[in-house]
Amino acid sequence: MTIVAVQGLAKRYGATVALDFVDMEITVGVTGLLGPNGAGKSTLLRCLATALAPDAGTIRVGGLDPAVAAQRTEVRRRIGYLPQNPGLYPNFTTYDLLDYVAVLKEITDGRQRRAEVRRVLDEVELTDRAKTKVRKLSGGMRQRLGLAQALLGDPALVVLDEPTVGLDPEQRMLFRALISRLGERRTVLLSTHQTEDVGALCERVVVMSGGRVVFEGSPRELAGVAEGQVWLSEQPPVGNAAYWRNADGFYRTIGHQPAGAEAARPSIEDGYLLLLGNAVTTGATR
Numbered sequence: 001m002t003i004v005a006v007q008g009l010a011k012r013y014g015a016t017v018a019l020d021f022v023d024m025e026i027t028v029g030v031t032g033l034l035g036p037n038g039a040g041k042s043t044l045l046r047c048l049a050t051a052l053a054p055d056a057g058t059i060r061v062g063g064l065d066p067a068v069a070a071q072r073t074e075v076r077r078r079i080g081y082l083p084q085n086p087g088l089y090p091n092f093t094t095y096d097l098l099d100y101v102a103v104l105k106e107i108t109d110g111r112q113r114r115a116e117v118r119r120v121l122d123e124v125e126l127t128d129r130a131k132t133k134v135r136k137l138s139g140g141m142r143q144r145l146g147l148a149q150a151l152l153g154d155p156a157l158v159v160l161d162e163p164t165v166g167l168d169p170e171q172r173m174l175f176r177a178l179i180s181r182l183g184e185r186r187t188v189l190l191s192t193h194q195t196e197d198v199g200a201l202c203e204r205v206v207v208m209s210g211g212r213v214v215f216e217g218s219p220r221e222l223a224g225v226a227e228g229q230v231w232l233s234e235q236p237p238v239g240n241a242a243y244w245r246n247a248d249g250f251y252r253t254i255g256h257q258p259a260g261a262e263a264a265r266p267s268i269e270d271g272y273l274l275l276l277g278n279a280v281t282t283g284a285t286r
Contacts, residue, residue: 002027003157003187004048009057011043011211018043020211021057026157030183032202032219033191034272040211041191042084045161048189049081061157077106080150084161086142090135094126094145097134101149120148124178140171147178158188164197176200195269198222205268209276219268226266226274230254233261242273 004026011019018040035041046052048059050066059066066075089097098117107113121127124144129137137145143163150158160179164172179201182188192198198205199219207215207222215222232250237243237258246252253261254270 003062004189005058005060006044006048007058009044009047009059010055011040011047011052012055017211019047019054019057022208022211022213024206024213024216026187026189027204028183028185028187029203030179030188030190030201032198032205033189033208034193034195034198034205035208036193036276039208041208042161044208045081045159045189045191046083048157049079049083049159050076051081051083077153078156080152080155080158082146082150082158082160082163084165086146086149088134088142088145090133092134093131094121094134094137095130097145098148098152102152105153107153116152120151123151123181124148125174138171140167140174143167143171143175144178147175151182156186158182158186160188161191162193163190164192164194172197195267195272199268207272207275215275222271222275223266223268225271226254228263229256229274230264230266230270231257231261232264233258235260237261 002025006022006024009019009022022040022044033041033044043052047054050072061075062078064071064075066072092100095117098120099113102113102116107116118127121130124147126141126144126148129141134142134145147160147163150160163179164175167175176197179188179190183201190197190201202219205215205217205219205222206213215225231253233253234250236251237253242255243251243253252264254273
């Protein structure tokens with residue numbers, strides 16, 4: 001079932017094209033949005049979250065059109081948004097911040113609001129930090145607090161912009177577990193630079209480049225883009241830009257088969273790099 005439908009979405013900043021007539025559909029579950037810096041990911045998420053109006057095209061969230069004033073408020077009630085740099089008031093306690101955001105989300109009944117704040121604190125495993133000032137939380141805890149404010153009101157669509165950036169492996173594992181649970185009954189759109197996040201979490205993946213969607217499919221299908229184009233050799237290849245020496249001492253090459261190389265099983269990262277072409281692969285470490 002399609003929850004979000006985007007058609008012909010366009011956005012420019014002066015001479016810069018951020019979104020170049022994007023079409024996409026998002027269903028229940030976790031969808032990963034991959035792309036290099038400047039691909040248009042954050043602009044797309046801001047448009048979906050109604051924080052930014054597109055120059056052209058349409059968005060439908062549960063059949064509602066945020067461009068229509070009478071429907072925009074209802075669309076916003078159905079969306080939880082975690083921007084890349086959420087503004088979290090440092091002198092608020094965790095509980096007070098969520099209580100304040102709940103009021104902004106029109107949860108005005110005191111008893112209902114307290115129950116909702118306790119619910120999201122429990123969902124992101126911050127109940128024991130309810131009285132802690134935001135400034136005293138670790139980076140991972142602040143990210144979970146940002147997710148908690150996005151979950152207030154139990155939105156059907158959760159939009160997350162780079163939620164795991166800067167987290168250590170333990171924090172990332174916890175965050176992945178939270179997002180995985182969200183995707184069991186909600187639609188989650190997750191923007192990330194981390195192909196491993198996509199492999200661990202996402203049923204579907206969308207790759208953007210230059211403001212356009214260049215791939216939609218499953219993580220397995222993304223890896224399949226590199227089928228027959230990933231190689232392992234004992235010597236560094238000659239004439240290939242995209243290769244590196246792995247932990248086992250072999251040289252992993254993407255592209256043409258080097259002399260004496262054997263085929264390797266492609267990964268999501270391999271498919272992603274091939275899909276984006278020389279603009280990305282020429283930066284590979286030699």
